[in-house]
Amino acid sequence: MRLSSIVSGLIIAALTALGATAAHAACERGAAAWFDLSTVPMLQAKPMHPLSGLVYDARAGALLGACPERALGALSDVLRGRLAEGSVPRLIVLGEVHDNAVDHALRAALLRSLFATSDTPRPGLVFEHIRADQLAALQSINERITQGVAVPVAEFFEVLDWQNSGWPQQAMFVPLFAAALELRLPIGAGEPARDVVRAISRQGLAALPSDDLLRARLEVPLSPPLQDALLDELEQSHCGLMPKQRFTNMAVAQRYRDATMAEQLLAAAQSQGAAILFAGNGHARIDRGVPSLFGPDGLVATVTSVMLLEVEDGNADPAHYVPRDPNGAAAADFIVFTPRAPREDPCAEMRKQFGKR
Numbered sequence: 416m417r418l419s420s421i422v423s424g425l426i427i428a429a430l431t432a433l434g435a436t437a438a439h440a441a442c443e444r445g446a447a448a449w450f451d452l453s454t455v456p457m458l459q460a461k462p463m464h465p466l467s468g469l470v471y472d473a474r475a476g477a478l479l480g481a482c483p484e485r486a487l488g489a490l491s492d493v494l495r496g497r498l499a500e501g502s503v504p505r506l507i508v509l510g511e512v513h514d515n516a517v518d519h520a521l522r523a524a525l526l527r528s529l530f531a532t533s534d535t536p537r538p539g540l541v542f543e544h545i546r547a548d549q550l551a552a553l554q555s556i557n558e559r560i561t562q563g564v565a566v567p568v569a570e571f572f573e574v575l576d577w578q579n580s581g582w583p584q585q586a587m588f589v590p591l592f593a594a595a596l597e598l599r600l601p602i603g604a605g606e607p608a609r610d611v612v613r614a615i616s617r618q619g620l621a622a623l624p625s626d627d628l629l630r631a632r633l634e635v636p637l638s639p640p641l642q643d644a645l646l647d648e649l650e651q652s653h654c655g656l657m658p659k660q661r662f663t664n665m666a667v668a669q670r671y672r673d674a675t676m677a678e679q680l681l682a683a684a685q686s687q688g689a690a691i692l693f694a695g696n697g698h699a700r701i702d703r704g705v706p707s708l709f710g711p712d713g714l715v716a717t718v719t720s721v722m723l724l725e726v727e728d729g730n731a732d733p734a735h736y737v738p739r740d741p742n743g744a745a746a747a748d749f750i751v752f753t754p755r756a757p758r759e760d761p762c763a764e765m766r767k768q769f770g771k772r
Contacts, residue, residue, distance in 0.1 A: 450488035454524050454590060457517045457754050458483050464726040466752040468521075471733040473745035478733060487521075490721070490749060491528040497719045498529070498536050504684030504715070507538075508692045508706055510699035510722040510747070515756040516587040518723045522693065523590035530598060539683025540595050543676065543694035544582055545604040547611075549575055553604055560599050568593040591693065603683045605676040605692060615668040629674045632708075633667060640741035641703045645669065648697065654762035673698055677708040681716060696722045699747060702740035722747040725755040 452458050458468040468483025470490045479493075480486035498505050509525070511518040529535050545553060552574045559566050571592055572578075577585045595602055606612075614622035623630045636642060645666050650659035676692055683690035698704045699720045706718040724736050738746040 450484045450491060450528055451524060452483055452487070455517060455520045458521065460754070464728070464752075464754065465731040466726050466733060466736075467754050469733070469752050471737070471750040471752070473737045473747050473750055476734060479749075487525065487751070488528070490751070491525060491531075493749075494525070494719065494721075495529050495532070495535050497717070498538060498689045499534070501717055503717055504681060505536075505538075505689040506680055506684055506692070506706075506709065506716050506718045507690075508680075508694065508699045508704075508718065508720045510694065510696035510720070512723065512725055512753075512756065513695055514583045514587070514758060515723070515725065515753060517753045517756070519588050519591040521723065521751065521753060523594040526591070526594045526598065526691075536689045537598075537600060537687060538689040538691050539601045539603055539687040541603040541605040541676065541680050541683050541690060541692045543605045543672075543692070543698060544580070544588070545575060545602070546606040546608055547604050547675070548608040550604055553602060557601050560596070560601060563599065566596050568596055571596060601683065601687065603679050603690075605679050605694060607672060607675045612668050612672065615671055616665050619664040619667045623671075629671060629678070632674055633670055637670070637703060638741075642666065644741060645703060654765050656762075656765060669697075670703075673703075673705050674708060677705045677714060680705065681709075681714050684716060696724065696738075700738065701748070702744075702746045704746075719749075720747045721749045721751060723751045723753050726752050727755070 452468070455468075468486065469481075470479040470486040471477070472479060478486065479489040494507055497507060509522050511522065556566055556571060556574060568589055572585045572588075577588075582588070611622070620630060620633060623633075637645065646659040646662050649662040649665055649669070650657070653662070676694060676698060680690050680692045692698070692705060694705065699706070699722050701707060701718075701720050704720075706720050708714055709716045709718045722738070727736075730736075733750065733752070736750055736752070740746050
C-alpha cells in the first residue's frame with residue numbers, strides 16, 4: 416500500500432472520529448488558509464459530512480488537505496501551475512452535478528482564486544450550457560468583454576434566453592457566470608446546436624453530412640468495454656425504463672457533444688494559451704469524455720480533469736467515489752466532494768411519463 420493512501424486513510428479516520436466540525440475548527444487554528452469560502456455557505460454549514468469540501472488526488476490516492484480551505488487552496492495552486500506550464504495548449508475540465516448550487520458557487524470561487532496572483536495566464540472559458548446556435552448573442556458579449564465594458568450577469572442570462580434553455584434555474588448559475596464576466600475572460604459555446612443533437616439521437620451518424628469533420632472521428636467506435644459502460648450510464652440516467660440497446664444513437668450523440676466541446680476547448684486554448692471547460696461530470700471522464708480526445712493519438716494538449724461529486728451519508732472513504740475505467744484506472748485526476756443537493760426522486764416523474772405511453 417502506498418504511503419499516500421495510508422496518510423489519506425489516517426486523515427479520514429481522524430475526521431470521522433473528531434467530527435467534521437471539530438476537524439474544520441482544528442484546521443482553522445493552524446496556519447492561515449487563503450481559499451475564500453465565504454461565497455460557498457453550504458461548505459460552512461454544521462454539521463458537515465467528513466468529506467464535504469475536501470479534494471482527493473485520484474491518481475495518487477491521497478487527500479490534498481484536512482479541511483476545505485486547505486484542500487481547495489491546494490487544488491487552486493495545482494490548477495494555476497497546470498495553466499502556466501508547457502508549450503502545448505493547457506486545458507482544465509471542471510465537472511459538475513447540474514442541479515447542485517454548491518458546485519457552481521464552488522467553481523466560481525475556484526475560478527477567482529486562480530487569479531489571486533497576477534501571473535496566471537488568462538484562459539478562455541467554454542461552457543456546456545451555451546449552444547453553438549447562440550454564438551451570435553455570445554459574440555456581442557465577448558466584444559464588450561474585450562473592450563473592457565462590464566456585462567451585468569442579469570443581461571447575460573437574458574441575452575442567452577436562459578429561461579428557455581432547459582438548464583436548472585439561473586439563480587444557481589449566477590455565481591459562476593458573474594465570476595467569468597467580472598474577470599473579463601472570453602466565453603465560448605461548448606454545446607452543439609440543439610436540433611443537431613436531437614437528430615443524432617434519433618438517426619445516429621446518418622444525421623451528419625458526410626463531410627462533417629467530426630463524423631470521421633465518431634466512425635471509429637469506442638472499445639466494447641467503454642461502449643458498454645456508456646450505454647449503462649445512459650440506461651441508468653433514464654432510470655432503467657428502457658433496455659440499454661435502445662440508447663445506441665444517444666451514445667453517438669453523447670460522443671458528438673464531447674467531440675464538439677473538445678474542439679471548442681482547443682480553439683479557445685490556441686487563442687489564449689489555456690482554456691477551462693465547465694460541463695457535467697460525464698464529460699470530464701478521462702476514459703471516454705472530453706479529455707479522452709486529447710493525447711498521443713488525438714488532439715495535442717495537456718488536460719486536467721476535476722470532478723465535483725456529491726457525498727453519501729455514511730461513506731467517508733474517498734476512494735469509493737472515484738469513477739474508474741474498465742481496467743480499474745481512475746477516470747478523473749481530482750475529485751472535489753460537495754454536499755448532496757436536495758431534490759425530488761428524478762425517476763418518479765420519468766416513470767409517470769412512461770406509464771402514459
